Amino acid sequence: MNRGATVGLMFLLAGPLWAQKDSAEIEHFEMRVRPLLINQCLKCHGEEKSKGGLRLDSREGLLRGGNSGPAAKSGQPDQSLLLQAVRQVGELKMPPEGKLKGQEVADLTTWIKNGAPFPSGPMKTLKPLPLARAADLLPNSAELAPLLEGWYQASSIKSEEGNAVANWPDSSGKGKNLSAPSNQGPLFVAKSKVNARPAVRFDGNAKLTGFSTVGPPVSPGSIFLVVHLEGNLGKPGGQLLAWMQPSGKESSKFFVDGVLSSPILENPLLWQGGVRGELAEILLFNKALSESERVGIEAYLARKYALVLPGSLRDTAGSFSKAEKEFWSFQPVKDRPLPAVRDASWAKTPIDRFILARLEEKNLKPSPAADRRTLVRRVYFDLTGLPATPDEIEKALQDKSPRWLESVVEGLLQSPHYGERWGRHWLDVVRYAETTANDANAVMRFAHRYRDYVVHSFNQDKPYGQFIVEQLAGDLLPDTTDISLKASRIIATGFLMLGPKALAETDKEQTRLDIVDEQIDVTTRAFLGLTVSCARCHDHKFDPVPTADYYGLAGIFRGTEPLMDENRNATMFQEWPLFQIAGEKPFLVMAPREGLPVNLQVHLRGNRFQLGALAPRRLPQILAGPEAPVLSSQSGRLELAQWIASKGNPLTARVMVNRVWQHHFGTGLVATSDNFGKRGESPSHAELLDWLASRFLESGGSVKALHRLILSSSVYQQATRSNAAGETADPENRLLWRMNRRRLEAEILRDAMLAVSGKLDRTIGGNDSGEFLYREAEIQDPKRGFAPNKVKGDHPFYNASLRRSLYLPVVRNMLPDVITVWDGADPYAVTAVRTETTVPSQALFLLNNPLVREQALQFGKLLLSEGKPDDTDRLRRACLRALGREPVAEETAQGLTFLKAYAAEAERLKTPGDRLAAAWQSFCQMLFCSNEFLYVE
Structure with a gap:
């Protein structure tokens, strides 16, 4: 082989609620239980083998049981033989290889408690996905070591960022190190454009010599290069180039990312001159490798450097039916025209037209408008989660403007308590907590910074797209000198840190993968309304999400570092100082660090030790198409975030609009607000959902603008009054002929x-x-x-x-x-x-809980210390504060009778203490226990 003396001369670079509950239980089974049964149980208790007469591949088999009796009692986990076996507290201990993890036992317990739901039909053993196109082939493997002439890995260079490379060691064992002529050494790059791996930067003049002759291979040989080329030939993340020169008269072959390239590109004349780019690895062999050998080396290099090869895209491409492609939620958002209605006088806003059109189809009429007091109480609780004070109620009642409600709404949207109310809704979705759960349940001391970020974001009316990007990739946005903005972006990524973590798990990689699974689950459900994590062990049972798509997303999140100190028994989640002001303690944050980009192989049946095809980092194919890999030298979180936040994403705006609607009406237009897939509910008003999503996008993702639109509508301002026609035609009130209590x-x-x-x-x-x-x-x-x-x-x-x-x-x-x-x-x-x-413990709580008793006492003391010193006035003020209205005459009479009787009884029993305060404490507690206090009309 005629090998070049100068590496740089080898190449040239030119430049309803019940439905929600049912859905949640099925999701629990698909995500937590099915994979567990398959991995731990079906090999002995499935279709092919049923030891002890027990089969666990169907609900019927589970309840029928085997020789020892039924394996489970629906709704009774503690009475279920399966739970006794996996807890290993009796004679029967399963699985025989060792105990399940605590969380796995908990997942089975929850499943049986929920009634052990199975999807319809028996559970089949899953067909394995195809293995990778070729297993990784190491350059120094037994079959290739004799052919290996030179192996140069930038990761083997001991140097600092920007230093000239004087010597590039040979990892082949042949001792053919490359050295730089005086003042012509290339520069070392610690985190290069080859997916943040170390590389050597050549500018066209830099050289490394170490061989006796100059030029590309003209006799049998093979060259592999992992490089980020500058100019038109380069691409984000780097490329894999392979040059095969066979013996005899056969022409050479040139491959780019595993694909045979143009004969023009393989011309040696084009590859003479100085290199411009960042070079991460060089492999030199003294013969043209076979097809399988080349593919094996490419598989090794692609996985090592997280390269996206067309072959891996092709191998993991999904195949979707026409019905799957045309599913309603995957279609672009359309700005729907307003429907025609027979009686337009009721419709204050376009929203009302959509609602009224559906009501008229069923010959239903909307309910009358609620009175002012009811509306004031409703909007105060809806927007701030706090009751209106008597003064605030009176101000609204005295406002003579026809736009009085708009004034109330606007004032509440500007209240700092608005962000607390709507921030709490978001914290539900993102599983906010301040401990890790699992083994240690360790305290996440700085989780509150994320909570306060959410509150501030809602108060700011931060554009929803920005809100998404900051939470998923705030640390990857362009740097800024504004320390407050920088801190906010970093804190926002606490979104990725909030989930449960098994810090004491000995298998640290399994811990990482479980965190990745949880991050995929919360990201896709929160922003897209899809249950993608159901595809961890097998293609999604209901939605067009192949397992390869799950691992495409998993690669994105696996390139993020949520943990540190993984060499310790108890791993620690990332907590680190963002900045420090002189004389003060460091400002610590709980936020992930960006790691090295990776592409994961499919884990067959969710088992990380059974690997299938390499799944390149990419977006869900049903939405983004099969040829949409994440081409980035970073993890890909930023690209994922920007795609989710883009106006062209068919799900994002619909999902958020639906959440806002849900919190104003009790149920979303799509009742299953985190499942817009096949197992989710269809929208009750599909055209209205799209119309609202269009307005949301037009406003730049303003949630406050959405509130203004919804709260100004007649449908929102309806009374909760029922009627026979509505109850008969639409008992669940999905058509909104009245407001929901x-x-x-x-x-x-x-x-x-x-x-x-x-x-x-x-x-x-x-x-x-x-x-x-x-x-x-x-x-x-x-x-x-x-x-x-x-x-x-x-x-x-x-x-x-x-x-x-x-x-x-x-x-x-x-x-x-x-x-x-x-x-x-x-x-x-x-x-x-x-x-x-609605359970007895709630009534007992209101009667006996110290919090309720104490606040009733303080309420009574407040009434006694303010206003006129007579009980009639106190009763009036009590009802105004607690219920938002004055008592009617009968209520006043009953209240006075109660107070007199209470005082008399206390006198008879010689009850110690302030009897007047005790009487008012009891009356105020009665108000707290009333449905009128507990419910919003």
């Missing part, structure tokens, strides 16, 4: 009691919760801040705190009663729609 959420119920009693601390933001949790924690490593949580749900802090519930500690698996009893969001997973139960 809604119960206050857990946090808002607590906040309302504090506000009415006059004790609410309205301070915005801060880290009361994080610092409290950290002080109370078992601080095992102060230097790293590693501190397992010790605070339980019954800690006195929860009742003593007077701050809004948004600022209470959020401890996974240990929430306080005021949150759990009233169906607060589970911070372990995405909560798109909170369930609403």
Whole structure:
């Protein structure tokens, strides 16, 4: 082989709620249970083999059981033999190879508790995906080592950024190092354009010599180069070039990214001259490698440098049916024309036209408008989560302008408490918590910075697209000298850090992959309304999301570093100082670091030790097409974020508009607000959804503009009054012939009691919760801040705190009663729609909880200390503060009778203490217990 003396001469560069619940349970099965059964159970208890007569590939088999009896009792996990076996507390211990992880047992428990739902039909053993086109072939493998003449890896160079490279060592073992002539050495690049890997930069004049002759291969040989070329031939992330010169009269072959290239490009004359680009690796062989050998080397280099080769795109391309491509939510958003209606007088806004058109189809009429007091209470709770004060109510009642409600709405949108209310809705979706769950349940001391970022973003009316990009890739945006803006962008990426983490897991790579799975789940459900993480172990059962697409996204997130100290038994999540002002402590943030870009191989059935085809980083093919890889020298998070935030994305605006509608009406136009796929509900008003999405896009993604539009409509301002025709034709009120009555959420119920009693601390933001949790924690490593949580749900802090519930500690698996009893969001997973139960424990809470008793006492004391010193006036003020209205005569009479009777009974029983205060405490607690206080009309 005639090998060149100068590497640089080898080439030239020229320049409804029940539906939501059912959907959530199926998603739990698909994401958590099906993969577990397949990996751990079906080899012995499936279609091919059923040891002990037990099959676990269908619900029927599960409930029928085997020789030992039924494996599960629906809804009764503790009575289920399967749970007893996997908990390994009795004689039967499964699986025989070892215990399941704690979370896996918990997932099975939840599944059986939910009734052990299966998709219809038996669960088939999954057909494995094809293996990679070729297994990686190392350059120094037994079959290639004799042919290897030179192996140059920039990663082997010991140098600093920008230093001249005097010597490039040969990794082949042949000792043919490359050295630089005086003053002609190329420069070392620590994080190059070859996907942030080390490289050597050539500018056309730099040289490295080490061979006796000059020129490209003219006798049998092979050259492989991993390079980022400058000019028209280059592409983001780098390229893989391969040159094969066979023996005899056969012509040479030149491959670019595994594809045979033009004969013009393989002409040696074109590749003479100085190199301009960043070179990461060179491989020289003394013969033309075979096709399989070349492909094997290319597979090795592509995986090592996260290169996207056309072959891997082709191998993992999805195939979609016409019906899948034409599914409603995958179609572009269209600005729909307003429908014709018979009686347009009711329609204040275009929204009303869409609603009325559907009502007229069913011969239904909308309900009358609600009265002013009702509307004031409604918009106050909707926009700030706090009750209107008597003065605020009176101001609205006295406003003679026909636009009085617009004035109220505008004032509330400018309130700092607006961001707290709508920030809490978003925190439900992004599974906000301040501990990690799982083993240590370690305190995430600085999670509050993300919470406050969300509140501030809603108060700012930050454009929704910007909100998306900052959370997914704020750290990858262009640098800025504005330290406040920079800090905000970094803090926003806490979105990627909030999920549960198994810090003590010994298999650190498995921990990483589980975090990636959780990041994919929250990203796709929050922004796109798709359950992509269901495709981790197999192609999505319902939606057109192949497993290769899951791993395409997984590669994007795997290139991000959420953890540090992975060589420790207890890994630590990323906490680091963003800046430090002289004389103050460093400003610490919980935020990921950008790592090296990677492309993952498909994990067959979710098992990382059974690898399939290489899945290049790319966007979901059903939406972006098969030829849309992420070509970036970064992780790809920024490209993903920008694609999600783009106006052309058919899902993003629809999903967010639907969320806003849901929180104003109780149910979204799409009831399953985090599932716009096949298992989700179809929209009740598809044209209205698109019309609203179009307005949202027109406004630049202004959520406040969307509020103004919705709250000004007649449909929003309806009364909750029922009628026989509506109940018969549309009992679930999906057509919105009346307004839905809604119960206050857990946090808002607590906040309302504090506000009415006059004790609410309205301070915005801060880290009361994080610092409290950290002080109370078992601080095992102060230097790293590693501190397992010790605070339980019954800690006195929860009742003593007077701050809004948004600022209470959020401890996974240990929430306080005021949150759990009233169906607060589970911070372990995405909560798109909170369930609403009615159970005896709620009444007992209102009767006996110390928080309720104390705030009723403070409410009574407030009434006794203000206004006129007579009970009739106090009753009037009590109803105004608690219910937003004055009592009617009958209520006043009943209240006076109650107070007199209470005082008489206290006198008879010789009850100690202030009997007047006790009487008013009891009356105020009665108001707290009333449906009128608990519900918004």
